[in-house]
Amino acid sequence: MSKELIFGHQSPDTDAIVAAKALSYLENKLGKDTEAVALGEPNEETKFVLDHFNEPAPRIITKAAPEVDSVMLVDHNEPQQSVSDIADVTVDVVVDHHRISGFETAQPLFYRAEPLGCCSTVIYKMFKENNVEIPAKLAGLMLSAIISDTLLLKSPTTTPTDVAVVKDLAKIADVDYESYGLAMLKAGTNLASKSEKELIDADAKSFEMAGKSVRVAQINTVDLPEVFDRQAALEAAAKAENEAEGYDLFLILATNILDSNSELLVVGAPTEPVEKAFGKTIKNNRLSLPGVVSRKKQVVPQLTDAFNA
Known part of the structure; x- marks a missing residue:
């Protein structure tokens, strides 16, 4: 061949x-x-x-x-x-x-x-x-x-x-x-027609961090409240994928493409490296990340360092 x-x-x-x-x-x-x-x-x-x-x-x-x-x-x-x-x-x-x-x-x-x-x-x-x-x-x-x-x-x-x-x-x-x-x-921010599973699967990558399987999904939007109006359902979908796929931690990064700010939804464990990575305390399973738009540069390296510390 x-x-x-x-x-x-x-x-x-x-x-x-x-x-x-x-x-x-x-x-x-x-x-x-x-x-x-x-x-x-x-x-x-x-x-x-x-x-x-x-x-x-x-x-x-x-x-x-x-x-x-x-x-x-x-x-x-x-x-x-x-x-x-x-x-x-x-x-x-x-x-x-x-x-x-x-x-x-x-x-x-x-x-x-x-x-x-x-x-x-x-x-x-x-x-x-x-x-x-x-x-x-x-x-x-x-x-x-x-x-x-x-x-x-x-x-x-x-x-x-x-x-x-x-x-x-x-x-x-x-x-x-x-x-x-x-x-x-x-065109990529039309969220209303998608299920929660579709939203978290559309742009997601898996990473191995200090022996843990970490899934990081990103959802682009022009309205962060529209995403978090569905928080409970998004958490349920992420928990189901953790159980089905063996992920330890599922992170959903919702990014406003107009003002370049994000919020992170955290599902699973351990959560301590997430707080350490961004210097913030998780509240209601969420972290506010102003100015964060890049999974590759502003999320994964920080998480990797925190997990390996």
């Missing part, structure tokens, strides 16, 4: 899906046979992006080994975030912008990780390095991924490189990135 599958993490966000498509296009231009697939359904924001650029959603897989011998990973490296049978295939390539944790291979591989705001920004650099032109539609998709991951360049994960790449991709795609970006982000 010479074909390779490319995919992002479980509960894929816009970057996980777009980065797979972008890397697949690049690798195919460079002579490989690849297919971009996904490890879950696109969320509402990603559906908006795909519809806007008339791009089909990728095929969804639950296992890779029945189809291919080797795979390429984008936007993740931690095994618990990847395809269920990741141990049964060879990882040839990783392109990422997250921490490296729990990742090892038996064979040498191409590994590209940069501390940028978005995996698609890293892939943009790879296009430039290989002198491969980015088509207008793909530029629009990659632009969308960067807007998503950086909350329209407002997240503290945003770098000058991300800003420059957004402006270049916007020119290629002929898109006013500011007005389009706000419409795109708002």
